[in-house]
Amino acid sequence: MKFSMLPQVFSQMFKKPWTNKFPAKYQPSSTTKFLKDVGEGKAKIIPPVETPKGFRGKIVYDKEKCIGCKLCIRVCPCGAIEFKEKEKKIKIYLARCCFCSQCNDVCPVNCLSMSDEFLLSDADKHSKDLIVE
């Protein structure tokens, strides 16, 4: 039993690593340049691991359907939803959202749904990408 781990070590040596090299195999020397290249089609992004069905990502809001009943505001655990009095519509601050999808469940007209978008990090919590309205 002295070398009981050896078979494991050998089998591990020839296994494909689990790590998905997202977004690039090696860290680019300049991230902004890499992203620019991707935009121009010069470089390619290695796609992230697929999200499962039922994943709770960025909220999608169908403004036309919304009736302004404020139920989502009542159940939101983090107070991420603001009511716009004038328009009778809501504004969701994703920087505060905890992605529990409770607002989706409570909505009587189903105007909210969860997408599978999860790349939401931003230096500014009030940036355009992080506010759904």
Next chain:
Amino acid sequence: MTKQKEVTKTTYQLPIGPIHPALKEPVMFEFEIDGERIIDVDVSLGHVHRAIEWTGMRRNPIQIIYLAERICGICSFVHPFAFVRAVENACDIQVPERADYLRVVHGELERICSHMLWAGVAAHEIGFDSVLYLTWEMREKALDLTEYLTGNRVTKAILTIGGIRRDITKEHIPKIQETMKYLKDNFEKLRKVYLDDKTFQIRSQNCGILTYEDALKLCAVGPTTRASGVKKDVRVDQAYAAYSDLDIDYMTPDVLTGEVNGDVYDRIIVRLLEVKQSIGLIEQAIDKMPAGDLVSEPKIPKLLNYIKKTAGEGIGRDEAPRGEVIHYVKFDGEHEQPYTWKVRASTYNNILPWIPMLKGEQIADIPIVAASTDPCMSCTNRVAVVNKNKKYELNKEQLHQLSVAKTRRLMR
């Protein structure tokens, strides 16, 4: 002949923590050391108070579910589960049978993840890092299944008052069976590494012993107490959810080895046996699951209005991977927010057993003995008394008076 130098025998004090590489979470130990031996231990807590109960008393029960989920990162199912059961108890809400079975499946899946995480950490504490990766590779499969069933790896957001939010349908079952088969196939490998390996045996046998009497006296809970031979498990003692229909028994180390020592090795045995038991429970629950509703009251505003009108108090108990969790809730019948909410996490009971465990051990055994109860400090910290920005401690008499005053206030 020279005069012999006089040797004074004194003990030394060794503080470890609050922030220390061997401790994953802030907790402060003050050791009294004689050479390598530990003579006395003092534990002080209160470094990670987050005012969760205070925050909860300003929210409605639906919002608190997600707050309770964040009490502990690993027990993100059992804390909301205990809370939800407390609310159901207080407001007399019946849970559909199918939801009970689904709750068992998610609870046991969490136990598998938690025990495997602990086993990996224990291996890491004694410097056996390759086993950490081996264990966590298996744990990853269980986490993938959690993500597949609930939509997220850690914060599951699956419970609601009076039921459960997402169903397990026919299309989910092949993946569950596949994962359970993988875990069962690899369990033998894990058992061999943890229980037959010499490194583990020399580090964990006869180390950190908690006797049967001490475990009873200090009210230890969960695998810590079961490893000392105390048959205590909420799932069996006061079967909740669907546990009464399933084949479940106390997991004590004598099931495997025939004897109880109460050392770290026994705690490893208990946790590994419980992983196996959980796999069996998930399979049973999937087989026996009846058809039916998921929630008793699908309309949340109606449910909230009902809770608002109800006055009463309730207790929710359940068996977390670390031991028994208790949530107490009281509603006054006028407000949506609970009048009071009290959480007792399982680590709270498992702190005092540290003292008999650590006495007489060597300094190098501190990490593995401390880790062997699977401590979770931030779940435990419930009280911090602050006066003019100065934290002060309360003695027993003052605490008793405060407690009496609180009881009177609640009874009013």
